[in-house]
Amino acid sequence: MNYINQGEKDTRSGFGDALLFLGKTNPNVVGLCADLTGSLKMNAFKKEFPDRFFQIGIAEANMMGIAAGLTIGGKIPFTGTFANFSTGRVYDQIRQSIAYSNKNVKICASHAGLTLGEDGATHQILEDIGLMKMLPGMVVINPCDYNQTKAATIAIASHEGPVYLRFGRPKVPNFTPENQSFKIGEAIVLKEGSDVTIAATGHLVWEALEAAKTLENENISVEIINVHTIKPLDEKTILKSVHKTKCIVSAEEHNYLGGLGESIARVITQNYPCPQEFIATNDTFGESGKPHELMDKYQLNSVAICNSVRKVLKRKS
Amino acid sequence: MSDISFLSQLVTQSRRDILRMVHKAKSGHPGGSLGCVEFFIALYYTALEIDDKFSLDGINEDVFFLSNGHISPVFYSVLARKGFFPVYELNTFRNINSRLQGHPSVQKSLPGVRVASGSLGQGLSVAVGAALAKKLNNDSKISYALLGDGELQEGQNWEAFMYAGSNNLDNLIVTIDLNGQQIDGSTKDVLSLGDIEAKLKAFDWEVIVEKEGNNLEKVISVLKLAKTMTKNKKPICILLHTIMGNGVDFMMHTHDWHGIAPNDEQLDLALSQNPETLKDF
Incomplete structure (x- = not known):
């Protein structure tokens, strides 16, 4: 099968578009962001569902705890910040309040890796997959393009348990099928x-x-x-x-x-x-x-x- | 509401539970646990509006989060006495394969526990999240949390205090166990907490100070008062002055019994000061 670049798109937009879709289709989905709403492409969700969007401020540890708490009462929280601040900065909060507590939190991490670019090493985490895969029960997903990130975001809402979803900043070729079904754990x-x-x-x-x-x-x-x-x-x-x-x-x-x-x-x-x-x-x-x-x-x-x-x-x- | 003499009997029995659990396990945290017995009895027997059957989601019932998870002995004792799980299970505290882990865990589905705690400073954020979920669900019940004073040194608490105050989260009642002690000494000597009342007020919280946190009737009253102050655009904090090791004379007013178990003689002495009221586990 030939894979054609259907145009350059950022994977984070796949996340943002899927979150908006989930907002419309699943009333339990809520969004949390630590002062990076635009970068995470969460603006549309925020605008459409202001009551289900929580601006936490620059306080990622609190965001992870609040997300864990929101699951108590049946919500499905999607947290959004850069990969570095989604993992290394809040590792113990994720470990105790989310992973060990088996909370249904979706940790959605943009700007992963070197392709974050000009901001440099403080923001370019290259250790996050390791950190997250070591946590018992944590699902770790790193989709390849816009279409797949969108499909993965929709799929993880139906998975019961903590998930780390990793995506990126730059526009890259979008080549996998639109509206593909995404099966967690199936390469x-x-x-x-x-x-x-x-x-x-x-x-x-x-x-x-x-x-x-x-x-x-x-x-x-x-x-x-x-x-x-x-x-x-x-x-x-x-x-x-x-x-x-x-x-x-x-x-x-x-x-x-x-x-x-x-x-x-x-x-x-x-x-x-x-x-x-x-x-x-x-x-x-x-x-x-x-x-x-x-x-x-x-x-x-x-x-x-x-x-x-x-x-x-x-x-x- | 249960009558006060029965609740007093429960307080004494819970002290015995704590001492016997920690002694049997040869480890655990008796000091802070003993200091919070009256709070837990008042909370579970007079304040919390909870269903008979425990559910993790806690829909349309009050929910409680213990942030300073090391005082698990008092938590487990009161949960068991209240009927969340069999009292005999207190025998298994800190044993291998037990649901009663050293610090509270949800891994083995222990009724009464909704989130793990032990690594300090995380419970308030979780309680804030649960309060937000209640708002979304149009659930009028309350999210409660207990925090230790030493753990206020963890910065995450202040992120959560700021968030709850700024967002007028008025279905949240937090109690801070002000016993003034932590592992390395008094909170004043280790890292002074300063004027907590002023700090919380500056974070837009309603603050109630209760100087007699080991007076059962006073604790019942302060929890009642706190509830009347909910739904009024502000989160509520009770600053509860307690005595670490309360009820056992040689464990009181010192941080020495933060995290060690009494030996056989010390246990006998401690139990003699707290005669059996209900039935030992």
Whole structure:
């Protein structure tokens, strides 16, 4: 199947549009924001449902606690702030009041990773997937484009339990189907191939598709899996693929420590050991720059994926 | 409402429960628990409007959140005595596989507990969220919380105080257990809380001071008064002066019994000061 860029759109707008849809279709859905309503694209929800929108101010710890409390009484709270302030800043609040308390809170995090851009490392969290996947019971989702973020946002409202939904700031190719159904924990094989598996999440999924074009010209048959749900990980789909290809490259906009790649490594070492290469940041903080400049500098792009594929193929043979 | 002599018997029995639980587990927090017995009895037997059957959502009933989760012994004792779960289960406090975790947990569905607490400073935000949910549900009942004074050093409380005050959250009654003690010493010596009454008033809260927080009738009255002040555009805080270790002479007026268990002799002495009234678990 060919995936065509239907136009550049930001994933956070997928979240905002879906939240508005949920507002209309599910009266229990409420929104909370810590002074970033515009950045999170929550303005439409706020305008349409002022009684169900809570402006918390710059107080993320309080926001997480209030969200936990709102579930007591049947509400489904969606919290919105940047990924850094959605996780690292409030880790213990999430751990005790939400995860350990098994509260039905949807932690929605924008501006994740390097593609936040010019604001620099204080705001570019590259550790959030690791932080959140370590919490028992927490679902961790990182959709790849506008359409998928919209579908994921709608899907998590029907999931009972805490969810971390990670998305981003920049406009990126929108290429997955409009109005797709989103199944938590079911990875999607975007392209079948036999030489190598690329398991990508978030913004790196499009880069993997781009990489495949180059690699096909080198007669390398690439299988691409969109691992939108990092936890629970779709072990079956990944293992089925590596049984065929016998090597894998993982790709994510995150530190390799604690990221998708490490989750995959655990699965393949336990079940079907084979060579793996990691596209991820190398235990470093980010810095200021334009999103694409940063992705180039930190080698989170299709060129880097191609290089890792060539390397992993050599290791296989 | 139950009569005062029965409630006094419950106070004494709950003290015995606390002492015996902590002694049996050889760990736990007796000091703060003993200081809050009158509050918990007054709250559960005279203030809270609750259904017979516990539900996590607490729709159309008052809800209560314990923020300083380490005083779980008094919480568990009063929940059990009130019938949330069997009194004999107090035997399992802090044991492996028990629902009565060292700090309150919802993992094993212990009736009466709606959120975990223990890591301090988080309960007020949760109580604020539950109060907001009640407003959305057109539920006229109240969200209650108990906070320790030491935990006011956690900044999240002040985020929540600011939010509730600024948003006229008037279905929220918070009690602060002012026993003046924390692990490393008096709150004054560790990090002075300053003039809490003035601080809360500056955050647009109604504040009621009760100097005799271990006088059962006074606590009943102050909770009653607080309820009359709800639905009036302001959250309400009761500053409840209590004595840590109340009811056991050698545990009173000191932080020494914050988090240690009495030995056999100390237990006997403590129990002799609180003769059995209802039946020990």
